[in-house]
Every structure is written in C-alpha cells, then in structure tokens.
Amino acid sequence: MNASHDNVYDALGESDHEGRWAYGAGFDETVVEVTAPAPEGVDRADLAAYCLMLADDALVASQRLSEWATHAPELEEEVALANIALDLLGQARVLLSRAGHLGAAERFRTPGLAAGLSDEDVLAYFRDDRSFRNVTLAEMDLGDFGRTMAWILVYSSWRLALMTTLRGSADPVLAAVAGKAVPELAYQREYAAGWVVRLGDGTAESHARMQAGLDDVWPFVTELFLAHPVETRLVEAGVAVDPASLQAAVDADLAQVLPVATLTEPTRPAVGLVGGRGGRDGVHTEALGKVLAVMQSLARAHPDATW
Amino acid sequence: MDRDEQQLAEAFDATVAAEGRIEPRDWMPEGYRKTLIRQIAQHAHSEIIGMQPEGNWILRAPSLRRKAILLAKVQDEAGHGLYLYSATETLGVDRTELTEKLIDSKQKYSSIFNYPTLTYADIGVIGWLVDGAAICNQVPLCRSSYGPYARAMVRICKEESFHQRQGFELLMTLMAGTDAQREMVQDAVNRWWWPSLMMFGPADGDSPNTQQSMAWRIKRHTNDELRQRYVDMTVPQAAALGVTLPDPELRWNDERQAHDFGDIDWNEFTAVVKGAGPCNAQRLAHRRAAHEGGQWVRDAASAYAAKQAERATRRQEGEVAVA
Numbered sequence: 001m002n003a004s005h006d007n008v009y010d011a012l013g014e015s016d017h018e019g020r021w022a023y024g025a026g027f028d029e030t031v032v033e034v035t036a037p038a039p040e041g042v043d044r045a046d047l048a049a050y051c052l053m054l055a056d057d058a059l060v061a062s063q064r065l066s067e068w069a070t071h072a073p074e075l076e077e078e079v080a081l082a083n084i085a086l087d088l089l090g091q092a093r094v095l096l097s098r099a100g101h102l103g104a105a106e107r108f109r110t111p112g113l114a115a116g117l118s119d120e121d122v123l124a125y126f127r128d129d130r131s132f133r134n135v136t137l138a139e140m141d142l143g144d145f146g147r148t149m150a151w152i153l154v155y156s157s158w159r160l161a162l163m164t165t166l167r168g169s170a171d172p173v174l175a176a177v178a179g180k181a182v183p184e185l186a187y188q189r190e191y192a193a194g195w196v197v198r199l200g201d202g203t204a205e206s207h208a209r210m211q212a213g214l215d216d217v218w219p220f221v222t223e224l225f226l227a228h229p230v231e232t233r234l235v236e237a238g239v240a241v242d243p244a245s246l247q248a249a250v251d252a253d254l255a256q257v258l259p260v261a262t263l264t265e266p267t268r269p270a271v272g273l274v275g276g277r278g279g280r281d282g283v284h285t286e287a288l289g290k291v292l293a294v295m296q297s298l299a300r301a302h303p304d305a306t307w
Numbered sequence: 308m309d310r311d312e313q314q315l316a317e318a319f320d321a322t323v324a325a326e327g328r329i330e331p332r333d334w335m336p337e338g339y340r341k342t343l344i345r346q347i348a349q350h351a352h353s354e355i356i357g358m359q360p361e362g363n364w365i366l367r368a369p370s371l372r373r374k375a376i377l378l379a380k381v382q383d384e385a386g387h388g389l390y391l392y393s394a395t396e397t398l399g400v401d402r403t404e405l406t407e408k409l410i411d412s413k414q415k416y417s418s419i420f421n422y423p424t425l426t427y428a429d430i431g432v433i434g435w436l437v438d439g440a441a442i443c444n445q446v447p448l449c450r451s452s453y454g455p456y457a458r459a460m461v462r463i464c465k466e467e468s469f470h471q472r473q474g475f476e477l478l479m480t481l482m483a484g485t486d487a488q489r490e491m492v493q494d495a496v497n498r499w500w501w502p503s504l505m506m507f508g509p510a511d512g513d514s515p516n517t518q519q520s521m522a523w524r525i526k527r528h529t530n531d532e533l534r535q536r537y538v539d540m541t542v543p544q545a546a547a548l549g550v551t552l553p554d555p556e557l558r559w560n561d562e563r564q565a566h567d568f569g570d571i572d573w574n575e576f577t578a579v580v581k582g583a584g585p586c587n588a589q590r591l592a593h594r595r596a597a598h599e600g601g602q603w604v605r606d607a608a609s610a611y612a613a614k615q616a617e618r619a620t621r622r623q624e625g626e627v628a629v630a
Binding site for chain 1: 369
C-alpha cells in the first residue's frame with residue numbers, strides 16, 4: 001500500500017481548522033465574557049432572572065426543534081432545522097452561563113452534584129419545570145411540518161424584534177448575545193416564511209394543514225407581549241426590552257406573510273393564565289414537564305458525573 | 308462494440324490507468340456507471356440511516372456541549388447524504404428514485420447501523436470505531452477515478468476525522484470520570500468492536516467485485532488490507548484509552564509487523580446484511596415513515612413552484628400584450 005497517499009490522516013490534505021467542521025458547535029466562541037460586571041445600579045437577581053427567561057426561551061425551543069432530527073420531510077430541511085436548533089442552543093448556553101455567573105445556579109447545586117458541573121449544565125439539567133422561565137410558546141408540541149413552520153415564523157419574528165432592540169442593552173453580555181442572534185433569527189424568519197407561503201399556497205391538503213398549524217400556535221401568541229415585573233424593572237434600567245413593544249413588529253411580519261400564503265389570521269382565544277401567572281412565573285403547560293423528563297434523564301441518573 | 312466506441316473505451320482505460328479523473332460528460336462503460344451508482348448510493352444511504360442510532364441520543368445528551376456536538380454531527384451526516392446523492396445525479400439517477408430503492412430494500416446501507424445505541428458511551432464509540440473504520444475505507448476514495456465522488460469524499464473525510472476525534476475525546480472524558488462511566492465505555496466497546504471489523508466487508512476470497520472495482524480505480528485496496536490497517540491503527544488508541552478490545556487472539560505479530568486477530572463471525576455478518584440484525588426493520592420503518600410523512604410537504608413545494616412558473620408566464624404574456 002502506498003503510505004504517502006493513504007495515511008488516514010495525512011491524506012486529508014489540508015491542515016485542519018476544527019471549528020469549520022462542526023458548524024454551530026463552537027463552544028468557545030463566546031462573544032463577550034459572561035463574567036463582565038452587571039451595569040451599575042442594576043439588581044443582580046433581576047438581571048439573572050432576565051437572562052434565564054431569554055435562555056429558557058431558546059433552550060426549550062431548541063430541544064423541541066431537535067425532535068425533528070431524522071424525521072424531516074427532505075434532507076435540506078433536516079439540515080435547516082438542525083441549524084436553527086443549534087443557533088438557539090448557542091444563545092441559550094451563553095445566557096445560562098451569564099445567569100450562573102450572577103448567582104442563579106447556586107441554589108440548584110445540591111450536595112450530591114459533581115463539583116465540576118458548569119453553571120449552564122446545572123441550570124439546564126437540575127432545575128424542575130417550575131423554575132423554568134420560558135414563555136409557553138417555546139414548549140408546545142411542534143406537531144407536523146406545517147405547525148412547526150408557523151411556530152418558527154411567530155417565534156423568530158418575536159425574538160428577532162426583541163434581540164434587535166436588546167443590542168442597545170446596558171448589559172454588555174445581553175447586547176453581545178443580541179448582536180450575534182439578530183442575523184441568526186433573520187434567517188430563521190425567512191426560512192419559515194418561505195415554507196408558510198409554499199404550504200399555504202401549495203396543494204389543498206397543505207393549505208388546510210398550514211392553516212391548522214397556524215391556528216394551533218395562535219393561542220400562545222398573547223403571552224409573548226406580557227411584561228413580567230422583572231422585565232418592567234429592567235426596562236427602566238435600560239437593560240431589558242418591553243415585551244409590549246414587540247407586538248407591532250410581529251403583527252407587521254404576519255400581515256406581510258399571511259395574505260401571500262392565502263392564510264387567514266386565526267381567531268382562537270389565548271391560552272389562559274393560572275391565577276394571572278404564566279411561563280415567566282414558572283407556571284407552564286403540562287408539556288414542559290415531559291420535555292424536561294427526556295432532556296434531563298441521563299444527566300440526573302449520574303448526578304456525580306461530568307460529561 | 309463499434310470502432311468509435313472502441314476508441315472511447317481505450318481513452319477511458321488510459322485516463323483511469325494514468326490516475327486521471329472521469330467527469331460526468333465523459334464516456335464511461337455501462338458497468339462502471341452502474342457500479343458507481345450502487346457504491347455511491349449505498350454510501351449515501353449509510354449516511355442517512357446512520358443518523359438514526361446517534362439521533363437516538365440528541366434529546367437526552369447529558370450536557371449542553373455534548374448536545375451541540377451531537378446535533379452538529381447528525382446534521383453533517385445529512386449534509387454528506389446530500390453531497391453523495393448529488394454525485395449520483397451526475398450519473399443519471401435521482402434522489403427520489405434512490406430513496407425508494409432504499410426503503411424497498413433494493414439497495415443496501417452499511418450494516419453497522421443495524422445495531423442499537425444503548426448508552427451515551429455508544430456515541431463516543433461510534434465516533435471512535437465506526438467513524439474510524441469509515442475513514443480507513445473512505446480516505447483512499449478521495450482518489451477515486453470518478454471526479455464528483457472523489458471531490459465529495461475529500462470534504463466528507465475531513466468532517467469524519469473531526470467526528471472521530473470528538474468521539475475519542477468523549478471516551479477520554481468518560482474514562483477519567485466515574486466507575487459507572489468507565490463501565491459504560493467498556494460495555495460499548497465490547498458491543499461495537501466486532502461489528503466495526505465487519506464494516507470492511509467480506510474476506511477478500513468472498514468479495515467477487517473487488518478486482519474489477521480496483522481496476523477501475525473506484526476501490527483502491529482490498530477489504531482485508533483495509534481491515535488490517537484499521538486494527539493496527541486502533542490497538543494503540545485502545546491502550547491510550549484504557550479499554551480492552553474483546554478479542555483474546557489479538558496480539559502483535561513481529562514477523563508480519565502487524566496484529567493478528569480472531570475470526571469474525573461471518574454468520575452474524577450475513578444475517579445482518581440479509582435483514583436479520585437487531586434494528587434492520589426499525590431503521591427502514593423509520594426512514595419510510597419520514598419519507599412518506601413528508602410527501603405532502605414535497606407535493607406542496609412542487610405545486611407552489613408550478614403556480615409561480617405559471618404566474619411568471621402570464622405576467623410575461625401580459626407585458627407582451629401591453630407592448
């Protein structure tokens with residue numbers, strides 16, 4: 001055998017640039033140090049809680065999108081859905097680490113837990129659903145491809161508007177996360193809008209399924225624009241974005257896409273809150289407990305381990 | 308064969324013998340085209356079916372870093388499938404046709420993916436052993452005589468080698484972890500070692516197509532040569548990890564300057580190839596369900612594209628009428 005050509009590693013030809021070969025898995029590419037000091041006069045617990053809200057929105061959504069892996073209707077969609085899940089996971093990881101730096105992980109570090117566990121993993125794997133702060137849209141069952149596309153369209157339109165404003169946050173970490181997230185979310189919105197139009201204006205079956213998918217997502221939209229007291233306080237401090245201010249952008253996106261897709265705006269009522277409390281307060285739908293049961297099962301079976 | 312064809316065949320043989328590349332528009336013997344389609348399609352199918360055993364753990368990955376790595380890896384495999392199906396399209400078949408052959412069991416995929424992934428250590432072992440074996444098989448194909456295949460393989464091999472190192476890194480972490488994690492690794496190695504040796508195919512004496520494929524430079528080494536290289540490469544890695552390869556006959560042979568190893572269970576190999584492995588039915592049913600479940604989406608995309616084309620034509624006609 002000709003060793004010069006066939007050495008399994010030498011024959012790869014070019015020196016490797018590891019980061020290129022697993023797009024989105026770049027765990028060291030933090031945009032700014034999560035240890036940056038909190039802006040002066042801002043309550044650390046409030047800032048940590050806000051980071052958790054934005055982190056959990058992304059983490060739970062990423063977990064839901066990952067359910068599509070190996071099930072997508074076409075290979076191109078397999079790649080695209082994984083991309084979106086990876087982008088959101090990346091956003092979640094920095095935000096969880098920031099929340100951890102601000103002290104959010106400490107009360108979940110119980111005695112049996114491995115000392116080497118990172119804050120992001122303590123927060124992702126050793127919190128129960130009542131401590132998750134995501135909006136309930138993030139945890140809903142994504143159903144078929146039509147519902148998933150309606151869901152990505154609404155979610156990315158909302159989060160894009162949020163991150164666009166958050167680029168001006170007084171917190172340097174939030175501003176940096178937002179700066180990186182904006183182009184990612186713009187791609188996600190464009191991807192979903194393309195499919196909403198194709199399915200809405202495709203066949204009779206796809207039109208019906210697309211409309212049904214949009215109808216299913218609709219009850220979770222109202223909650224996106226409700227402000228939690230933590231958000232209200234941080235808006236005043238120039239750190240957070242007022243959720244109510246995002247509705248116009250989402251409405252404008254939908255007003256552009258739905259007519260082209262020959263879809264009608266749903267009329268279903270919003271999902272009710274429990275005593276005025278929703279996802280931001282840790283009061284979720286029944287779906288989240290099951291999502292977390294799967295996600296956390298292995299980590300919790302080995303609390304003394306790191307991976 | 309008429310005189311023109313004779314000349315074309317001679318030119319083809321000369322190009323191949325001189326290590327030149329055959330490109331899609333070049334003349335090629337029908338047998339060469341068919342063999343390539345079969346080989347590349349089988350490779351593409353392996354990438355796509357191979358997403359399933361790893362996909363089994365994405366939702367349960369035990370840290371967010373491991374989840375990102377695994378999700379990106381499974382995504383890379385979908386990308387590999389795409390390049391390879393594209394390479395077959397240059398030979399005159401299309402992806403839909405090949406996908407249907409796969410789900411109708413008319414074309415094969417690598418038998419290794421018919422084994423189950425039972426613990427997270429399997430993710431590391433697949434990276435280390437299965438991707439390692441795939442690299443041994445595939446690196447020589449970067450010099451395949453068929454241009455589009457060779458070029459696809461260059462990129463695929465780079466990504467595979469990255470995956471292999473990620474798998475090895477996971478195993479190193481687990482071996483430095485708790486007793487339960489170390490046991491998990493040894494158990495996974497025990498289950499995957501022999502199937503990984505089977506990835507190189509039947510022994511040379513039982514591999515009827517090898518000689519023609521080597522003459523055509525679409526296969527560069529025999530199955531047994533590649534298997535030996537894989538064993539020699541893997542033994543020191545196993546020692547570095549601190550795991551035992553489950554073969555009492557595995558030892559260095561100073562005379563051959565290579566490792567001797569035990570007999571492969573060819574009955575098991577044949578059974579899995581013929582569909583009687585632990586997960587054959589499950590893997591195909593999963594692929595079929597995804598394909599059939601996505602039919603309405605693909606139909607909608609085609610219907611929408613047709614409508615758009617019709618609208619564009621009408622607009623053009625309108626413009627002509629106005630002019």
